[in-house]
Structure formats: structure tokens, C-alpha cells
Amino acid sequence: MKKLAIIFLVVFQCSFANDAIWSKTGHRVIGDVAQEYISRKARKAIEELLDGQSLASVSNFADEIKADRKYSEFSAWHYVNFPADKDYNDVEPSEYGDLVIGINKCIEIITSTESSKEDKAFYLKFLVHLIGDLHQPMHIGRLEDKGGNDIQLQWFGRGSNLHRVWDSNMIDDYGMSFTELSNSLPKLSKQQVKQIQQGDIYDWIEETQEITNEVYDSTQIGEKLGYQYSYRWWGTVENQLQKGGIRLAAVLNQIFG
Numbered sequence: 494m495k496k497l498a499i500i501f502l503v504v505f506q507c508s509f510a511n512d513a514i515w516s517k518t519g520h521r522v523i524g525d526v527a528q529e530y531i532s533r534k535a536r537k538a539i540e541e542l543l544d545g546q547s548l549a550s551v552s553n554f555a556d557e558i559k560a561d562r563k564y565s566e567f568s569a570w571h572y573v574n575f576p577a578d579k580d581y582n583d584v585e586p587s588e589y590g591d592l593v594i595g596i597n598k599c600i601e602i603i604t605s606t607e608s609s610k611e612d613k614a615f616y617l618k619f620l621v622h623l624i625g626d627l628h629q630p631m632h633i634g635r636l637e638d639k640g641g642n643d644i645q646l647q648w649f650g651r652g653s654n655l656h657r658v659w660d661s662n663m664i665d666d667y668g669m670s671f672t673e674l675s676n677s678l679p680k681l682s683k684q685q686v687k688q689i690q691q692g693d694i695y696d697w698i699e700e701t702q703e704i705t706n707e708v709y710d711s712t713q714i715g716e717k718l719g720y721q722y723s724y725r726w727w728g729t730v731e732n733q734l735q736k737g738g739i740r741l742a743a744v745l746n747q748i749f750g
Contacts, residue, residue, distance in 0.1 A: 515629050516661035517553050519734055521671035523625040524548035526678065526738020527745065530686065535742075535749035542614045548621050548741070549671060555622035567619070570595030571626050573698070574636040577706050581698050592632065596623050596694055603748055624744060627697055628737035630705040630729075631656045641709075647717040655712055663723055663730055678735045689736050690743040697740060704729060 515523070528548050531539065543551060555571070558564045573591040575584045581593060590598075599620035602608050608616075626632045634640030634656070641655030648662045669677070681689075692700075708726075712718075 515625050515734070516664045517556075518669070518671045518674065519629075519661075519664045519730075520552035520556075520622060520625045521549040522675045522678075522734045523628070523737040523741060524550070524552035524621055525671060525675040526735055527621070527741040530739055530742035530746075532746045532749070535746050538749040539617070539745065542610060542617055544614075551618040552621050552625065554618040566590075567595070570598075570619070570623060572632040572634065572640055574634055574640055577635065577702075577709070581695060592623060592626055593694060593698065596620065596627070599623065600744070600748060620744070621741060624741040625737045627694065628701055628733040628740075629659060630701055630708050630733070631659045633698060633701045633705045635709070644712065644714055646712070646715065649719045650717075653718075655708070658718060658722075659708070659730075663727065666723070667727070674731075674734070675738075678731055681735075681739075686739055689739045697736075701733070704733070 524547065528536075531548075539548070555567070559568065567590075569587060569589040569591055571592065573581065573587075573593055575581060586594060599616040602616045603613050603620065631641040638644050639656070641659070642657075644655040646653050646655060646658060648658055649666070653662055664674075667674070
């Protein structure tokens, strides 16, 4: 019985690890960046809903509750999988929901006058996380390989997969705290910020999918990845984290005025 319990625990932990998104550090970076660009009105409303918690501090909430089965209905909200040559609106949405459905549902509940403070806070925390997920290329992946989870690789001699490389390997091995990483991002002009915030979640999904396709095309099953891969893609990681934060701020400013 003890052996079975240990096996179950290992399997559970591995399954959960495959679902890690942008790593805790990455999501906190996105929340920290967003905090800089939200309006005073939005900041005040958010602080009231979250009882003073920052966007960075709640950014991993949607991952943290995965271990509780009562929240299993939200599992499919973290990603959306569709063919490389299709747009999101060209395919039938999953019956279990997806990233786009999740974001829209969060916005609907947060903006509803009939929602309780508790519900608004819950879905606000979720929204912070999901806007981050939208900018992680392997969360706009392909169904046949579970967003890169089935593409086995070596990362500095350790077993990994394409999804995990983008979720956590590159960011965690870079060795910076979320504040260090956030502060190291490029300083942008108001015009650059405005340009990043243009469009909507469908445009942003399409933009991320272009990166996703490039990532797929440049990686082979069993490939040994390390410094060269990180050097090639680290700029993309930084750009996506920064865009995620700036666009999260735009969504929150629109919600809270």
C-alpha cells in the first residue's frame, strides 16, 4: 500500500509539473509589469477586490488551486490547441472550454453588477493568470502533442519536453527573481506601449501562434538543448512576458475604467 501511495504521488507530481505555466517567476513578472501600467482608478478597484494584494502575488492562484478537484472544471482554461494553419475562430471550441473562453468568462463575471466581491476576486486572480498563459507559445499549441508535452527533449542533459522548456526550464535556469527579471526588461516609450496594447485577445492569440509555429519548426524530438537554444529564444521570452504584462494592464484598465 505504501509503495502504491508513493507511485501515485510521483505520477501526480509529474502530471502537475507538465501543467506548470510560465513558471511562478514568469507569471509574477507579468503581474509586476501590469502593476506599472494600470490606471489609478483600476489600481484602487483592484486593491479593494484583492484586499491589498498585488497582481504579482495572485498571479499563480489559478495554478495553485489545480490540486483541488472541485476546481477541475477550470483545467482546460489554461490553453487552447488548434491546427497551425488555422485561426482560433476557424475551429469548433472545445466542449470543456479553453483559454479564450476562460478569459471572456472572467471578464463577464468581473464586470457583472450581480457578481459578489468574492466571485469578482476569484475571477480577477484567474484573469491575471490567463492573460499570462495567452503569451506562452506552447499554450497556443497543437492538440496531437498536447501543446508540446509529448515532444521529449534533453535540457542541459536532463529529461524534459518542449512544453516544459518554455514553461519553466528557460526562466528558472536563468536564475533571476521575478523583480530582477521584471526590472531588466527593456524600457519602452508611451508609443511602444500603445502599439503593444492594440488589438484584442484574438489578435494576441494569432500573434502568439506565429511564435508557436516557429518554435515547433525549429525543434526536433530528442534534441539536446542548452545555452544555444536559450540564447536564441531568451529575447522572445522577455518580449512575451513584457507584452503579457502590458496587455493585462490594458484589459484591467478597460474593465475598471
